[in-house]
Amino acid sequence: MSIRKRILRVLGLGGPSASQSSSALHPIEELKRKHPEKVEDWFAEPDVVPVWGGNPERFVQNLDSDTLHEIGCKLRWDDTVPWFLAIAGHPLCDHATLWNMYHLAAPDFYESKMRESGSSRDVFEGMDAQVVELLDLIVARFQQDDVASKTFRRDEEFPAIMVKAQQQAARDQGSPLIWELPDAAFAETVGEHHAPQYEVSMGDRILPAFDKWLAVRA
Numbered sequence: 599m600s601i602r603k604r605i606l607r608v609l610g611l612g613g614p615s616a617s618q619s620s621s622a623l624h625p626i627e628e629l630k631r632k633h634p635e636k637v638e639d640w641f642a643e644p645d646v647v648p649v650w651g652g653n654p655e656r657f658v659q660n661l662d663s664d665t666l667h668e669i670g671c672k673l674r675w676d677d678t679v680p681w682f683l684a685i686a687g688h689p690l691c692d693h694a695t696l697w698n699m700y701h702l703a704a705p706d707f708y709e710s711k712m713r714e715s716g717s718s719r720d721v722f723e724g725m726d727a728q729v730v731e732l733l734d735l736i737v738a739r740f741q742q743d744d745v746a747s748k749t750f751r752r753d754e755e756f757p758a759i760m761v762k763a764q765q766q767a768a769r770d771q772g773s774p775l776i777w778e779l780p781d782a783a784f785a786e787t788v789g790e791h792h793a794p795q796y797e798v799s800m801g802d803r804i805l806p807a808f809d810k811w812l813a814v815r816a
Contacts, residue, residue, distance in 0.1 A: 624791055625791055625793075625809070626793075626797065626807060626808050626809050629808060629809050629812065630808055633812060636812060636815075637808070639815075640805065640806075640808055640811050640812070641799065641805075643805055643806065643811070645803050645804055645805065646796050646804045646805060646806060647804055649673065649674075649678060649681070649802050649803070649804060650677065650678070654680045654681040654683075654684040654685075655680075655684045657684075658681075658684045658685055658688055659688070661688070661690075661795065661796075662690060662794075662795065663690040663691065663692045663695070663746055663747055663749065663792075664792040664793050664794045664795070665794040665795045665796055666685050666688055666690060666691055666692065666695055667692050667694065667695045667750050667792050667794070668792060668794035668796065668797050668798060668807075669681065669685060669794075669796070669798055669804065670682060670685040670686075670691070670695040670698065670699050671694075671695065671698045671699075671753070672797070672798035672801065673798050673801065673802070673804075674801030674802050675702055676801075676802070677725060679725055679728040679729055679732060680728065682699050682702070682703070682732055683728060683731065683732050683735065685699065686699055686732055686735045686736050686739070687735060689746060690746045690747075691739070691745065691746060692745065692746060692747050692748070692749055692750050693745040693747065693748040693749075693750075693752075693783075693785065693787055694748070694749070694750040694751055694752045694753070694787050695750065696736050696739060696740065696745065696783075697752045697753065697756070697783065698752065698753045698756075699732070699736060700733065700736045700737075700777075700779070700783075701753065701755070701756040703729050703732055703733050703736075704729075705733055705775070705776075705777045708722075708726070708729060708730055708733060708776075708777075709775060709776050709777065711726075712776055713776075733777045734777075736777075737777050737778070737779065737780075740779055740780050740782050740783040741780045741782070743782040748785055748786070748787045748788060749787070749788050749790050749792070750787060750788070750789065750790060750792055751787055751788070751789030751790075752787055758784045761779065761784075762784060765778050765779065793807075793809075794807050795807055795810065
């Protein structure tokens with residue numbers, strides 16, 4: 599993909615979201631619309647940390663919940679599971695961040711594999727074993743109601759009412775889901791905009807948040 603096309607996608611001008619009204623945009627995205635001439639310079643900044651080959655645990659340890667949410671919800675799911683594990687284990691991880699990562703992990707797929715193997719985790723290796731570890735960790739935190747906050751909105755692609763219905767249907771059939779979410783996972787969330795220190799661009803680059811970067815260069 600050309601640099602120009604990547605910039606247009608960052609601005610939301612080169613893809614399916616182009617028709618989205620600016621009033622619905624996150625404040626950072628609104629700022630990018632207002633300063634398109636600056637986006638290319640921002641996009642040319644070196645990555646804060648390499649997504650592949652970096653040290654996720656070390657990088658995330660001093661991040662706030664806003665930035666954990668940004669990375670946990672926008673990082674491309676592609677051999678990057680150590681990032682999600684580091685975020686899911688972080689004491690400041692928000693409720694919605696855990697929820698979104700749970701669904702990104704495709705529990706249905708791993709559920710079917712587990713049942714085929716007689717519920718043995720030994721069938722999983724490499725990245726798949728990491729995903730199973732991630733699912734275990736997320737469900738455990740929800741079971742203990744161990745979340746730092748309920749500040750951000752859950753991803754509407756996975757409506758709570760539908761997830762609850764799916765779990766209830768599995769129970770009614772006498773086969774509860776292996777990674778069933780407890781009631782605490784369905785708590786109400788506030789849905790505030792997050793204000794990250796860094797943001798994920800194009801799914802595989804971690805850059806300074808555009809608003810903070812622009813303020814330094816204004």
